[in-house]
Amino acid sequence: MNPRPLLVLAALAAATSDDMGQGALEKLKGGVRDGFTRDPMGSVLATVLGGAWLFYRAERGHNPKVTSYYDALVYVSTNLSVGYSDIFAKTSAGKAIGTALMTYGPAMAAKIFDPPMAAMKSGPEATSNDVVERLDRIIAALSDLRDMRAEQALR
Structure with a gap:
């Protein structure tokens, strides 16, 4: 699948909105924060499993170290903690996924055992x-x- 048409559509949608897409971005960020606040452990689990699936899809066939979903799972789970792995992203999409995980992952992992706000x-x-x-x-x-x-x- 070629992502360029989707990027062009997203850019056009942002450019034609009054706030240049800022409202949609704020809504997305708020939704992520609310979801994490409601259920930190579930959010981390979803991030690990979803991130591994995305990383596997991006790296499969391009990276000799990623031959199974398990390889991607190891890569993603280490990005959320110490970053120890012999797997490195080769594709642009894999690098973007790794960057996002390394940026937000440690903060998410630090809060994984916080009680959900719904339970408080x-x-x-x-x-x-x-x-x-x-x-x-x-x-x-x-x-x-x-x-x-x-x-x-x-x-």
């Missing part, structure tokens, strides 16, 4: 509110303690 009672805003409320209670308790000591000192 509340989001980050509520956690911040809980901290502020606890600090307010501590300040009130310290203020009461100060007042009690001041009363004792007057006696």
Whole structure:
């Protein structure tokens, strides 16, 4: 499949939109962030399996080190962590996939065991509110303690 017609269509669509495609890009980024926040482990798993499939499709027949889906899976999984592998991308598409995985993969892998937001009672805003409320209670308790000591000192 020749990707050039698709790239031309995408460029024309972006050029004819009011915001030059910025809205679509923001929507895509927001969707990726929301999906990762809702289920970090599922997102990493989907990235590894999907990235391996794409890398295998891009490198198969062009790269002697990629002879099976498993080879691509090893390449992708190492890109998300330490980057140790004897497989290197040969095609432009494979290099682009590797670049994206190496850029975002370590951050995703670092958060893989975070609890999904759907499983939490509340989001980050509520956690911040809980901290502020606890600090307010501590300040009130310290203020009461100060007042009690001041009363004792007057006696």
